[in-house]
Amino acid sequence: MKKEIVFLSSQAVYADTFTTSDVIAKYAGSSHKTVNELIRRYKNDLEELGVLPFSMELPLKGSKGGHPRKVWRLNEEQATLLITYMGNTKLVRQFKKVLVHQFFAMKRVLYKKQVQFELGKHFSKDLHQAIAESPHLDEHHHLYGNVNKLIYKQALGVSTKTLRQQRDIPKDEPITHYLNSNEAGAVKRVKQQVQILLGMHLDYQQIKDALQVQGIVYQITLPAKQLMKEGH
Numbered sequence: 001m002k003k004e005i006v007f008l009s010s011q012a013v014y015a016d017t018f019t020t021s022d023v024i025a026k027y028a029g030s031s032h033k034t035v036n037e038l039i040r041r042y043k044n045d046l047e048e049l050g051v052l053p054f055s056m057e058l059p060l061k062g063s064k065g066g067h068p069r070k071v072w073r074l075n076e077e078q079a080t081l082l083i084t085y086m087g088n089t090k091l092v093r094q095f096k097k098v099l100v101h102q103f104f105a106m107k108r109v110l111y112k113k114q115v116q117f118e119l120g121k122h123f124s125k126d127l128h129q130a131i132a133e134s135p136h137l138d139e140h141h142h143l144y145g146n147v148n149k150l151i152y153k154q155a156l157g158v159s160t161k162t163l164r165q166q167r168d169i170p171k172d173e174p175i176t177h178y179l180n181s182n183e184a185g186a187v188k189r190v191k192q193q194v195q196i197l198l199g200m201h202l203d204y205q206q207i208k209d210a211l212q213v214q215g216i217v218y219q220i221t222l223p224a225k226q227l228m229k230e231g232h
Contacts, residue, residue, distance in 0.1 A: 021072040116184030186218035
């Protein structure tokens with residue numbers, strides 16, 4: 001069973017992990033109707049382990065009836081409890097092992113992102129202080145914004161605007177909430193370099209020229225259309 005069965009609620013660094021009633025039905029060898037009835041029967045038990053959200057989705061291909069159906073989202077504890085209510089068949093046991101493994105793997109990915117994010121917060125604070133103390137701050141009224149844009153362009157090879165559009169990052173949320181551990185590491189590295197260059201009293205253009213010598217630290221891949229826009 002190699003198909004992804006555990007998902008993230010968003011690309012944010014503190015996203016939640018979940019699986020769905022559809023996934024449980026498919027891989028535990030049950031029908032969607034049976035799983036949904038089981039969820040409704042034990043809904044109070046499941047809600048003791050967290051909120052139990054659902055979405056209304058179109059009927060599956062080949063299914064009878066054209067009415068939308070409920071697809072429940074269950075966290076790790078809810079999914080594990082629900083499976084214990086389904087019996088102990090060989091298929092259910094196999095699915096449970098894979099489910100536990102994927103929840104663990106997904107949380108490990110999130111943990112790495114969170115560690116990089118927390119480390120990056122300290123570097124961001126030091127960088128802001130270095131910008132505030134730059135003798136060129138008065139010359140460049142938008143030094144904070146320009147330096148931030150330069151860091152992401154040099155670290156990841158894309159503009160902050162494109163990155164927000166590609167990952168649907170709200171304007172009021174930091175981009176760092178939506179970076180994986182490799183991306184966050186690249187951004188941290190460039191922030192450190194910029195801080196050192198600011199300490200040498202270089203102006204914005206000199207910092208930009210110095211950074212471009214090393215090339216992009218960690219080039220991320222964008223969809224073809226986004227890459228075309230970046231080229232202009």
